[in-house]
Amino acid sequence: xxxxxxxxxxxxxxxxxxxxxxxxxxxxxxxxxxxxxxxxxxxxxxxxxxxxxxxxxxxxxxxxxxxxxxxxxxxxxxxxxxxxxxxxxxxxxxxxxxxxxxxxxxxxxxxxxxxxxxxxxxxxxxxxxxxxxxxxxxxxxxxxxxxxxxxxxxxxxxxxxxxxxxxxxxxxxxxxxxxxxxxxxxxxxxxxxxxxxxxxxxxxxxxxxxxxxxxxxxxxxxxxxxxxxxxxxxxxxxxxxxxxxxxxxxxxxxxxxxxxxxxxxxxxxxxxxxxxxxxxxxxxxxxxxxxxxxxxxxxxxxxxxxxxxxxxxxxxxxxxxxxxxxxxxxxxxxxxxxxxxxxxxxxxxxxxxxxxxxxxxxxx
Numbered sequence: 446x447x448x449x450x451x452x453x454x455x456x457x458x459x460x461x462x463x464x465x466x467x468x469x470x471x472x473x474x475x476x477x478x479x480x481x482x483x484x485x486x487x488x489x490x491x492x493x494x495x496x497x498x499x500x501x502x503x504x505x506x507x508x509x510x511x512x513x514x515x516x517x518x519x520x521x522x523x524x525x526x527x528x529x530x531x532x533x534x535x536x537x538x539x540x541x542x543x544x545x546x547x548x549x550x551x552x553x554x555x556x557x558x559x560x561x562x563x564x565x566x567x568x569x570x571x572x573x574x575x576x577x578x579x580x581x582x583x584x585x586x587x588x589x590x591x592x593x594x595x596x597x598x599x600x601x602x603x604x605x606x607x608x609x610x611x612x613x614x615x616x617x618x619x620x621x622x623x624x625x626x627x628x629x630x631x632x633x634x635x636x637x638x639x640x641x642x643x644x645x646x647x648x649x650x651x652x653x654x655x656x657x658x659x660x661x662x663x664x665x666x667x668x669x670x671x672x673x674x675x676x677x678x679x680x681x682x683x684x685x686x687x688x689x690x691x692x693x694x695x696x697x698x699x700x701x702x703x704x705x706x707x708x709x710x711x712x713x714x715x716x717x718x719x720x721x722x723x724x725x726x727x728x729x730x731x732x733x734x735x736x737x738x739x740x741x742x743x744x745x746x747x748x749x750x751x752x753x754x755x756x757x758x759x760x761x762x763x764x765x766x767x768x769x770x771x772x773x774x775x776x777x778x779x780x781x782x783x784x785x786x787x788x789x790x791x792x793x794x795x796x797x798x799x800x801x802x803x804x805x806x807x808x809x
Contacts, residue, residue, distance in 0.1 A: 448758035503624030
């Protein structure tokens with residue numbers, strides 16, 4: 446019988462529908478209720494993020510970052526080319542000029558040593574992406590931002606429960622964004638979270654989150670009526686989504702332990718191969734087992750690798766196409782060769798990784 450191993454399978458802990466029923470029974474399902482507060486408090490207390498706001502997606506959290514930083518036409522934002530399109534779109538929508546940086550030679554994170562040469566008087570922010578949940582070299586990046594008076598946004602979509610020198614990812618930059626898409630460690634179908642570590646942004650973030658109104662302050666009794674005071678959108682998710690997420694967060698330890706077990710199983714299995722390079726986790730970083738990837742020697746070898754597994758009913762997948770070479774952006778790129786981004790685009794393969802995966806079926 447042919448195997449049937451998907452790349453991803455959403456894992457349910459058991460309490461998702463129970464908490465959704467509680468949310469419905471409460472009579473408040475529109476958002477910013479009990480389950481929203483529980484989820485936000487979890488991130489603030491466990492990871493030391495100053496203030497958090499649940500969002501309908503990580504994309505929305507990134508768009509809030511762009512609004513909070515007052516990104517406007519002509520501002521420059523530096524980010525890796527090897528990332529998902531949402532990282533760039535959030536800032537493009539505000540009129541920013543995107544300046545793409547190359548990845549490191551030893552792993553897909555942004556090359557921190559390439560950044561200073563890209564900074565100009567128009568640079569407003571650096572957006573870092575913690576690829577596979579592994580930390581970028583944040584001390585160097587934060588020092589560079591301080592030196593030049595620019596902001597740092599952490600795209601921590603893949604980085605829940607991962608750390609840089611004992612600091613939680615998402616708690617280091619001025620702002621951060623997480624994802625709870627069904628492919629992530631902890632899920633709510635779609636969903637995200639904005640992290641705020643620079644207190645100057647907290648009050649305005651709540652307003653942007655609530656469609657540009659000071660509704661949150663009204664419900665706390667701080668003002669006697671609320672109205673339209675800034676730009677914004679409907680960024681907050683319903684209590685139904687928050688209730689689902691809370692069931693996942695309650696089981697974070699169990700989820701993480703299982704994913705790490707699978708990650709370590711892959712590492713042991715592939716380490717004897719001379720044709721495959723394994724993922725690097727630097728000493729300053731931890732591994733949250735968001736994904737297990739391997740690097741092949743060429744695009745041809747990668748395609749052959751994927752095809753050989755698919756013949757057996759196992760579905761590894763490649764990942765990003767470098768954004769600087771995408772149909773939308775290639776004519777806007779300044780022509781710099783970003784060789785490491787392109788190498789990862791051609792040679793990186795992600796193996797199936799989900800809670801209920803039976804690795805023996807993959808290996809045999």
